[in-house]
Each structure stands twice: as C-alpha cells, then as structure tokens.
Amino acid sequence: MTEQFRLVTRSDFDGLVCAVLLKHLNLIDEITFVHPKDMQDGSIDISDRDITTNLPYVVDAHLVFDHHHSELLRNPGMHENYIIDANAPSAARVVWKHYGGHKAFPEKWDEMMEAVDKGDSAQYNEEEILHPNNWELLNFLMDARTGLGRFREFRISNYNLMMDLIDYCADHSIEQIIELPDVKERVELYFDHEEKFKEQILRCSTVHGNLVVLDLREEEIIYAGNRFMIYALFPKCNISIHVLWGLKKQNTVFATGKSIVDRSSKSNVGELMLQYGGGGHEAAGTCQVANDRAEESLHAIIEQINNDDDWLVAV
DSSP: OOOOEEEEEOSSHHHHHHHHHHHHTTOEEEEEEOOHHHHHTTOSOOOTTEEEESSOOOTTSSEEEEOOHHHHHHSOSOOTTEEEOTTSSOHHHHHHHHTTGGGTSOGGGHHHHHHHHHHHTTOOOHHHHHSOOHHHHHHHHHOGGGOGGGOOOSSSOHHHHHHHHHHHHHHSOHHHHHTSHHHHHHHHHHHHHHHHHHHHHHHHEEEETTEEEEEOTTOSSOOOOOTTHHHHHOTTOSEEEEEEEOGGGSEEEEEEEEOSSSOOOOOOHHHHHHTTTOEEOSSEEEEEEEGGGHHHHHHHHHHHHHHHTTOOOOO
C-alpha cells in the first residue's frame, strides 16, 4: 500500500488543485490549510509525514513543493526533499511535473491546470478582472484576499467547501462546479458586493507616482472583491500596496503586487517583502510588520518602489 501523508497547504485555488493531484495519487490522507507566516514562525508542527505545497520551506517535511522566487533566496543550496521551480506558474504545476504530467494525471484536467497556472501567475486581462466567470471566478472565490471568508452567513464554512471541492474538481466540469449551491451562494455575494467594492477602492486609495496604496485599516466593512480590481480602476499605476490589519489587529499587513494591466514596474516585490520579514515572487508578495513600525515601514517601501521606477515623489 502507498504510504500516505498529510498535505499542508494554503487555502486557495493553487492549494485546492495540489490537493486534487496528490489525492489522485493516493498520497494524502489528511489536509491542513495554513498561512505562510505560520510556517516561517514555526507555529505549525511539521514532520516527515507532511507534504507541503506553496509554503515556506521547513526542513522536517517529507516533501516541499514550491515556486516562490524569495524562497530560493531564503534557502540557498540543494535539499533532497525540496522540489522548487521559480519559473513554474503555480505550485500545482510543480507537483504535476514532478509526478510525470500526463503519465500520472488525466488529460481532462488540462483546463483546470491551465486555470491554476493563469490564476497563480495573474495572467488575467481587464475583461476577466471586471467580468470573471467559470475558472477565473472560482479562483477569485477561493482567494482569501477576495474576502468572502469575512462573511459568516454561508451554509458551510470555507474550509468545508474547500474539502468538498477537492472531490468535485476531480470529476465535474467547471460549469457544474459553479452551479453547486455552496459555490453559487458565494458567487451571489461576490456580485452583490461588486459596486460597493469598487467605490471603496476609489475612496481609500492614494496615488504615489507609479504606485497606488489602498489603506483599508479605517474601514468597518471591507467589501468582497478580487485583488486585481485596483489595476483596472487605476490603469496608470503599475504596482499597488494593500494596507490591512493582521489577525485581531496584532500587526499590519502590506500586500504588494505589480499591476497585471501595466506590467512595466521594475521592482522585485518578493525581495522587497523579504526585507520586512515576508516574501513572495518577483511580481507579488506580502509582509507583516509591528503596528508601531507600520507607518515608517510603509514610507520606506513607497520610497523604494518609486526609486525602482525612477519616480521622485514626496510621500
């Protein structure tokens, strides 16, 4: 019998597809969804019966699959249990390739694999940002940054929906998945919030040269919506920072990303976030800083981003 492991991954579309792939190979018997910072802080117990995907490297894991550029900087050298490809568009694609691609997985999943690659590498056009459907819409629904998890009136929790979708994605079409009652409920909320979400972005954003900063710390309700909407609303900015409270306002989060509408930004976001205890890719990353250092850190990050693109802006 194949030895089975626990999958430790993120609660997003990439994590979902990783779970679909590994379950198909009968490699996992348990799934835990975690935040990347939990791994960096050592607050999640990781052992040799764990497979991790799309998370910071932990030496004790059985296997670690990743595609984050900043992790190559954080973990130089070779590790036997470390399967990382910074050129891969998603962690799911790293898993798919490692186990033999079509030798291991059905061709009918190609559409799902293309969708996870597209989502994790943010290859959306303006039309897909403003009017998502099918796989694009499911990706936005699964993204914690969309914010559906803040609204508790759903029939089942986001965790239970993720667990259900692992099976549904394996043998249902995307059209069938979108029509599932628990998915449809979230689709309705997504579109109900859409106009309020756009208004909030426009009201809470400030432009610093090539950068738009969206500060949501003073907002009582943060409406649900996809993380790329800001680029469709500020097409002349090539990079953004979302400023948010961390869990229970214990720290401040800077979620930074290059525009997917104007891809001219010269910043390396993953390396910049790494300087503040976070990480990410060349084009997107996040860090969490102490509240008493938030303004100082934000000022420095804005200045660095402007300097990268040769903007001289008073911040």
